[in-house]
């Protein structure tokens with residue numbers, strides 16, 4: 001993030017409560033990128049984890065070559081953020097912290113996002129306790145958006161904290177809350193129409209992209225095994241780029257085995273699908 005390495009930006013000290021919260025989330029085996037402390041950046045969290053000796057520092061971090069920098073610039077220009085670049089595995093051997101630092105050094109950080117983060121409200125001490133109490137009490141009546149507004153935090157923050165205490169509501173529950181209903185009544189039709197339009201455009205693009213990739217692969221290696229998607233009946237190369245996979249743990253050997261599911265990425269993951277029972 002931009003604020004790292006820039007002079008004149010005062011970093012606030014971590015309160016005892018923030019540290020305790022960090023330990024708590026760390027104990028729940030959350031990865032540094034999944035830990036959420038309002039107002040703290042992923043890199044800030046990462047650094048504190050190391051300072052507290054909760055994770056080992058990455059030794060011998062590779063130097064950023066000009067080619068690496070060019071690649072990072074390119075990825076940023078495509079609209080990817082540090083977190084996504086990290087998860088996509090573009091720079092193996094580098095931590096998310098290292099990637100975000102480099103983004104900051106190259107002056108590529110998203111100004112708006114940095115600003116938002118800088119201004120983000122910190123919940124500390126007493127407030128954090130109250131926030132949890134509020135979540136305990138209202139998570140089943142108020143939508144994350146409503147709670148977020150009440151506390152001046154981001155809805156994502158609310159959901160993350162709800163996850164911590166098992167109070168996160170499902171989408172189905174959320175849309176039945178009064179706040180959602182009101183919102184829907186106000187601009188329901190318009191939103192639905194707009195969402196549908198966006199969805200269709202996105203699907204079209206997605207298909208074109210997959211189709212192009214498939215042609216490219218089959219042209220290079222005509223012997224690539226292909227398989228038919230059971231939902232759209234389209235034939236694609238049998239790889240994870242085109243199909244979803246599932247992982248099973250073999251209890252006998254303790255090994256994880258990956259299976260390709262015959263549902264293609266164009267058809268999307270099962271989440272939010274209505275026609276689950278459709279058989280072909």
Ligand SMILES: [Zn+2]
Pocket residue numbers: 229230231232233234263264265266267
């Ligand atoms: Zn399909």
